[in-house]
Amino acid sequence: SYRARSAFKLLELNEKFKIFKVGDIVLDVGAAPGSWCQVASQLVNTPENPKLGYILGIDLQTILPLEGVELLSQADITHRTTHIEIRKRLNDRKINVLMSDMAPNASGVHECDHERIIRLCRTVFNLTQGERPILPLAENGKFICKVFDGHHRADFIKELRANFTRVKSFKPNTSRDESTEFYVFCQK
């Protein structure tokens, strides 16, 4: 069984965009309690070879151990120490699937939460850019992130469009109706 209902959102995203392949290198930012890592592990590993793919889950919170998944708990994706640790774990491998289900601590003020989540998404996106990125995307590499709708949406999507060949917004059926959350799927 899954540690969170968000697993079903990732399964829907995978159904729509065919995200995962056996053997993929996956980075899950904002991974606690771990249901996205569980889904990824089922899709990139096989029962015969539970280490065929590689999954690294990162979170500010503690993530309890998961079969076939490497974890970086109590790590902030905005911190340099986390970047150093990620570089070490990736060991020059490129990322096939980079996903962020991160959410800021809810302030209750929608506009503020919107700005904060966009900032988190941009942090992850920026880490994929440059000469020697902390999060190097593989050829055809995918980037999936959670966003709350708001007035920075258009600018953010525009920025992604300039850097990926395919960019699609998607609201899973399993996402609560009243929530303004949606996911952006990007492919290099």
Ligand code: SAM
């Ligand atoms: N996808 C997860 C699952 O299915 O189990 C659920 C993720 S939960 C909605 C969002 C997570 O983002 C929280 O656990 C939170 O601690 C994490 N988060 C928020 N800001 C973060 C940051 N700066 N660095 C790392 N994780 C962060």
